[in-house]
Amino acid sequence: MKNYYDEIMEKINEAVNNNDFDEAFRIVSEELNAPYVPNDFEEQLEKMQSQIIEKLNLKDNNLSNWNTEKVLEIMSKKMDQDVHLMAFDALRGLNARLIIEEIKDYLVDEEIKPEYKTFLLMVLIEQAVDKEITIKKESESITINPSKFNLNDAQDVLRDIELKIEQVVYDTNPSLFSICQHIANTFFYNKFPMLNFDNYSLNDLAMAIIIKATNSLGLELEEYLELKLEFNKENTMLLLNELNNIV
Missing domain, CATH: 1.10.472 (Cyclin A; domain 1)
Incomplete structure (x- = not known):
């Protein structure tokens, strides 16, 4: 009987086999950003991520050119929010504090899906950003300090x-x-x-x-x-x- 992680790997492989590398990258990034990832599954995902990046030619042509301006450009594409995950993955290697005001606007923007706000917030927590940040989801809102969030x-x-x-x-x-x-x-x-x-x-x-x-x-x-x-x-x-x- 297949478990959740087997099914995720099947979806990734199916996307790769269909040359839909953007979708494969989205799934991998989403799973790697999960609050809990089993060690063996994480190793598989990281291996798949490297292979997908190579297929997309992002490592040499694009990833090295990522900067906060490019992250903001991707974040502004509200009609294609799946690509935001790629920007957030790149932002992990940059300094989110440089665009904190734009990030604050993003986290209260009603047009942004709640799950994408979560992924971005986790980058802020990972970077221990010491700022009061408000997140709005549907009719709820909360203010937290990522550096103090457990x-x-x-x-x-x-x-x-x-x-x-x-x-x-x-x-x-x-x-x-x-x-x-x-x-x-x-x-x-x-x-x-x-x-x-x-x-x-x-x-x-x-x-x-x-x-x-x-x-x-x-x-x-x-x-x-x-x-x-x-x-x-x-x-x-x-x-x-x-x-x-x-x-």
Whole structure:
């Protein structure tokens, strides 16, 4: 049975085989920027990234020419936001502080997809940018200082959710677990850093993800699975509606 990481590698290889190197690079960059990447999978991704860069002739012709002006040019392309990941990957080797005002505008721009704001924010956290930064996603906004933000705590939330899901479904349906992992990661990228559990619990979110994954297969959640996890049904249904709008 294929797991989540096997399916991601298949997607990358399919894109490469179709000579769609931009798409392959996008997938690899997205996975490398994930809050948690298993070591063996990370090594595979880095190897694939080098091969894709070589195919794109970016290493000699473009990557060496990256600067903050070029990053800003790519970030301004709102109709093709997938290419923003390439700019953010280049920005990791540059000084994000040089364009911090433009980055601030990007992070509150309502036309930018929430997940791309997450990827850019993670660059700021990686570079320990000591500035108050406001991020707006949908109707929510939050102000944080990247240099003081504890990314490990956020990563622990995602791991805890995946562990709860694993305890409920993995033994009976590993394929369903892989879909749940994908949904959990998508939710994380969409909401980060607004991971607020004041109104619901991790259990509520884990069950909402399981129900969403089950529905995506055209199935109904079996009653005995619901008994494996204590959750608030009303909160779970509200979260399920939210997931339906995200995934």
